[in-house]
Amino acid sequence: MCRLNNKTCFLRRFYRAAFFFPAVFGFWSCGIISLADMGIVTWPESRDQVLSEGEEIWAECSIKPETWSAESCASVRGGASQHSIDFRWDGGRMYMTPVPPLDPGRRYVLYLSGSLQAADGRTFSVQRVIPFFSVSAEGPLEIIAVSPKNGSDASPGTPLVFTLNRAVHRADFREALDVSPRSGYSLRFSEEDRVVTVTPEPAWDCNTLYTWSLGTGAGDASGITLASGRSGGFRVQEDREPPLVLSVSPAFYSSGTWLKLPGLGRKDPLLLELSEDVDLDSLAAAFSLSPVVNGSFLHPGRGRFVFLPEGEFVMDTEYLILINGELKDLAGNHCKAGFSTILRTDIPPQVVESILFMDDRPETDPVEITAEDLAAPNPVVILFGGVEPDLSLLVSINFLEPYDEPYREALTRRIQVSAFFPDFLPDPSRVSAVWSLFNTCLTLEYEGFKKSELPDPPLKPAAEKKLYRLFIPGGREFSENRNGSWLREDVRILLEAQE
Known part of the structure; x- marks a missing residue:
């Protein structure tokens, strides 16, 4: 029973209805439904x-x-x-x-x-x-950089260079590019088609404002285009400044660019950084290496040139690099200061890491000689033995760097085990020569060693000794491998067969 006044009861009924009917109506007509x-x-x-x-x-x-x-x-x-x-x-x-x-x-x-x-x-x-x-989630093609920058000054021979975030479709780029005033030019695309160099042919006119535009028709191979067109401009002024050579350093190519190296390797290119672009023919005429290494030049970017050697740089050698006044920029200004520097090759030498000697005696452990033993001032003498009058010996030589053909065969011929003392002692015979799977270990087997006679009495002359010598030649002519390294010194070890 409602004990409140009529107005209060009416309001309660109204609010109950207000909550109930919209819920029903909303489910039916307002879409409270998933x-x-x-x-x-x-x-x-x-x-x-x-x-x-x-x-x-x-x-x-x-x-x-x-x-x-x-x-x-x-x-x-x-x-x-x-x-x-x-x-x-x-x-x-x-x-x-x-x-x-x-x-x-x-x-x-x-x-x-x-x-x-x-x-x-x-x-x-x-x-x-x-x-x-x-089509793709990579996003639109984008221009990362343009040189010369918008509103800057440029010389008559300065190229217009576009750098993009990925490879561009060459034909589409040609059609989308416009340069005004109309001028002849050529396009050069980098190996990855990410850098486009627009070179004027002939040079830009002096005291002229050039504008360029690249429309949205420029796209990549899959048809993904620029999100919006780009435009810019530069003023061409007469160039009177001579070019400067800033640096020359060993380099390698990685991820679309040339990076400097701390040392000169056997076939490393050389990166030349200049204050501006120069005439490529004049650079080739002005550049020299001593000792001579022939090569050719690339032009990967503004003020950057790369010398690609046709020959090889030699271990433990200093190279004098000269760039003389024949060098000129695209405006015809000659280099006045010249440039010179010395680069020394950084090629690790070949090393005999260890030599293992094994004789006929099964109860005897092999004898190992390390690189430290070989570097010692005193000569190394290996004593070995056996039960037969004419003994055999296995010699395993471990090198730091591998030897591939034809270097492997040449070195195998030059390594010798020969009679050393006395003069009339015959040389042992080589039975076999086997290289390991990775060409870093050569195992040689020799037989026909004569034993030294033990002094009896002890004061018997030392002339009864019989000595042999293992000889591994050093130097580029005798021990070079495919990496351009070789043994700096000969390796000589005396061998003596005993009872």
């Missing part, structure tokens, strides 16, 4: 999905909608331009074709948002947002 319950599926179906070229965008609902209502809820946004949509229906599936077509490499968003009216009169609130990529 999209999954409505059976809405889309393509793209997941966030940041990549749609291949030619794939269509579509949406489908298990509840038949009014076509005009579904189309009013759908839109595709993003990219560099505005897109309208051409709709096409196939049964309950709504296909959406953006006009103009989506740009490859761009991120777009499919929106299904608003009030969706079903064919049976019901109305639902729809809210779905699906970001996706067209």
Whole structure:
């Protein structure tokens, strides 16, 4: 029983009804219902999905909608331009074709948002947002750097250089580039097609403002273009400054650029850094190496040149590099200061790391000689023995660097074990010579060693000794390997067979 006054009872009934009827009405007409319950599926179906070229965008609902209502809820946004949509229906599936077509490499968003009216009169609130990529998720082609910079001064021979974030399609770039006033020029693309050098032919006109533009037609091999066109300009002034050679250093090529090295290797290129671009023929005429190493030049970027040696740099050798006044820049200014520097090769020498000696006696451990033993001032004498009058010996020589053919065969011939004392002692015979799998160990077998006779009595002359010598030749002519290293010194070890 309601004991409150009529006004209070009326307000309570009103609020109860206000909470109940909107809930019922909202479920029926305002769409308090999940999209999954409505059976809405889309393509793209997941966030940041990549749609291949030619794939269509579509949406489908298990509840038949009014076509005009579904189309009013759908839109595709993003990219560099505005897109309208051409709709096409196939049964309950709504296909959406953006006009103009989506740009490859761009991120777009499919929106299904608003009030969706079903064919049976019901109305639902729809809210779905699906970001996706067209053709590729890499993003648009981008210009990372341009030289000369916008608004700067340049000499008549200065090239216009574009650096991009990935490889560009050459034909598209040519068509998209415009330079004004009209001028002849050539395009040179780097090996990875990421750097494009525009060289004037003939030189730019002095006291002239040049402008350039690169349209969105410039793209990569997959058709992904610049997000927007780029433009810039530079003033051409007469160049009166002579070129300067800033540095010359060993270098190697990595990830699209040339990097300096601390030491000169056997076949290392040389990176020349100059204050400006120079005439390539004049650089070749002005450049010299002593001792002579022939080669050719590359021009990978503004003020950077690379000398590619045709021959090899030699271990333990100093090279004098001279660049004389024949060097001139693109405006014809000659180098006045010249340049000279000395580079010494940094090629590690070949090393005998150890030598293992094994004789006929099964109960005797092999004798090992290390690189430290060989470096000692006193001569090394190896004593070995056996039961037979004519003894055999295995010698295993371990090198730091491998020997491949033809170096391997040449070194094998030059390593000798021969009679050393007395003069009439015959040389032992080589039975075999075998290299290890990785060509760092040579095992030689010799036989025919004569034993030294033990003094009896002890004062018997030492002339009864019989000594042999292992000889491993050093020097470039005798012990060089494919890496351009060799033994700096001969290796000599005396061998004596005993009872």
